[in-house]
Amino acid sequence: MLETLVTIELPVGESYQLKRHRFTPTDESLNHGKRISIVSGTHGDEVEGIYVITMLAEWLKVNSDKVRGTIDLYPSLNSLGIDSITRTVPFYQVDLNRIFPGNARDTFPNQMAFGIVEAIKGSDIAIDIHASNIFLRELPQVRIAATYAESLVPLAKKLNMDFIWVHDAITVLEATLAHSLNSLGTRTLVVEYGVGMRLTPSYGQQLLTGILNLMASEGILAMDTLPVREPCYSDHGKVYYINAPAAGIFVPAMDHCQLVHAEQLIGHIHDPYGVHDPVPCLTPGRGVLFTLREYPIVYEGSLIARIFDDQTGVCQ
């Protein structure tokens, strides 16, 4: 059932609408009562999540007899942004994922945030799907604030992702949708993969399998769990950031994220005028290179890669 949950009047002949597609068992007596929300499109330049949710909706239409709970799909929270390749909320230029839980009596973006939380809260589980921005390519990963690691890591392991990143809680991330929902008791996983403005269909298929597996193991779908990969995860590792040492055009020496050893070449930064020699960017140690620069123009400081230094050897 397609529902419109929030309507906010816009100045010229249009309204913002928060829409969701809800799937419940055809026979309500089969509903075991669990509710999951799958959301994407907080950032208008990220489309990987829309694709996964689309595939999931199509799968659920064909397999409606397997539904044993409430499955809510929200493919496009920042719909004005999605329809115009605008990362932020258009006109306000506000990052929607930095103003949760929002406020019904405040600006348009705050009303959106408030309406989104009101719509999703009460769910047992939520999955917030992000792609990277246009600058970086990300390995399929789940990001979890350390505060919630204990309850979320077991759930994250079901999602068929390559990597689970447990990061420190920092102040700015308290304004994210995931933080708001987690603090309201909805166990919320942030999934991130691919690159901004593009689809990586193989990663989308991988996550779809993970979501189906998670729903099967939670009893929301009446079917066997699916075989999923063991994610690389450790709470002892350290994440290294490799930032550009010079300005120029970055040309990667590897074409995707991968396991790396120390002193491995990530790529070169070239001087567009060819006056200066190319500057090599090397890995500082072994580990999983899970973030790789996609957009070639860099200044000094632009992020080139992130490496998870796997000190316990769990990442193979």
Added chain:
Amino acid sequence: MTRHTLVNLASPCRDAFRVEGFRFSPRQRNDADTSVAIVAGLNGHELAQMHAAAQLVSFLQTHQAEDPNFITGDILIVPAVNTFGFNMGERHWPLDKTDINAMFPGFDQGETSQRIAHHLFEHLKGFEWGIELEDRRDQYDCMPYLRMINSGFEDKKAASYFGLQFAHHRDFVPSDAGSLQYNWSVWHTKSYGLVFGNKQQIDNNTTHQVLDALIRFLAKVGAIRTKIFEGYATNVITQDAITLIPSQRAGVFEPRQRVGNFVKKGDLLGKVFDALDGSIREKIYAPVDGLITCHYHYPLIYQNTIAYRMISIV
């Protein structure tokens, strides 16, 4: 006066990014009675702020040339930080759209705008006073006002030295964490935000008003020696005195009161029209007696947007 390049960063293709600072010192720097840093243009839309700071540089330089004893403190003025943004109409750092004024104290091993903030902040630390000139990030026309953040290091008494009508004293909010004004206070500089002007516009009256306020402040803290007119006896306002008046509807907004007007409860403040058929969707009335300090300054208004801000005697 001496001119210094405080930040210098190579670009892939265009000219290098440089942040320029103008330093004024007494003939013997050790004789400085105080020290003041003034920074404008952290965002590339702050044209009025850049212009006011540049006019101050020119004022100080002229007077220093006439009177070698004019400068009595150590003064650093940075009229424009995000010069790349100014040159292309962008508010933020043009490549990755990050806000330099959310990156303080900066990080020399971090992302580009964190590095810019770090290198700049190295030059801005240690001043007794710090003043950040800035616009409002939203679409408002406001009376120039001084902002103090409750940090334990703000100086309410010296806020009156500017002689502006109002100083807004408010609590810390999380989005202050990376701002220059807040980080100055963490490093024990007594800091103010001087907020004025409309986005991407320069108004000559406001420029002069702000210039007067800055000169008055510099004179009163002992950084320059000059005769000045007294300004207003500044009212320090907290949140209780402020009334926010939102529009209930979206449409075309027609403000009917200007900033600086005193209005009575029930006075018409503005109208919201249906953008297409021209009918009136809403009339906005003053809910209290008070002074209009800000009004929404864009023809299109969204639902629940603050149309007016007023302050009242409480």
